[in-house]
Amino acid sequence: MATSYQDLAEHYQVAVVPARVRKPQDKAKVESAVQVVNCWILARLSAQTFFTLPALSKAILSLLDCLNSKPFQKLQGSRRSLFEELDKPALKTLPAERYQYAERKEALVHIDYHVSVEGHYHSVPYQLAKKQLSVRFTQNTIECFYQGKRVARHQRLYQ
Numbered sequence: 001m002a003t004s005y006q007d008l009a010e011h012y013q014v015a016v017v018p019a020r021v022r023k024p025q026d027k028a029k030v031e032s033a034v035q036v037v038n039c040w041i042l043a044r045l046s047a048q049t050f051f052t053l054p055a056l057s058k059a060i061l062s063l064l065d066c067l068n069s070k071p072f073q074k075l076q077g078s079r080r081s082l083f084e085e086l087d088k089p090a091l092k093t094l095p096a097e098r099y100q101y102a103e104r105k106e107a108l109v110h111i112d113y114h115v116s117v118e119g120h121y122h123s124v125p126y127q128l129a130k131k132q133l134s135v136r137f138t139q140n141t142i143e144c145f146y147q148g149k150r151v152a153r154h155q156r157l158y159q
Helices: 003-011 024-045 053-069 079-090
Strands: 103-108 114-117 120-123 132-137 141-146 149-155
Touching: 003 103, 024 053, 053 079, 103 114, 114 132, 120 149
Parallel strands: none
Antiparallel strands: 103 132, 114 120, 132 141, 141 149
């Protein structure tokens, strides 16, 4: 799994379980649900014109409420009742901080104990001169890791 995707999953404490390659039966329920939403909501709204996003949102929510309350044909209950019974009790609160996308790179510590990240130099402990570090950088911060342990953190500057 790509490192950024793994970071996202860890931040939100979820497991990413992708469908198997060349196994369309793994995707059948999702594809079916997309088709139902397409028929129930998008097709019904396609003939209407909306001039504001709130007006469109209100129309979508109204149809979505109807769809979720509609009883299943072959099963007991509705989408809403299954959500209330199975999914809602398992929901967790979101983390206090939003996920920040991060890029990573390997960097060699220069003899002056600095690493270069996109043309900017950031210091690390002098004992790491000539060592290879893993650098993780977000929009706001740059973190340097040696053997999995964070050894430096800097505010990211762009000038």
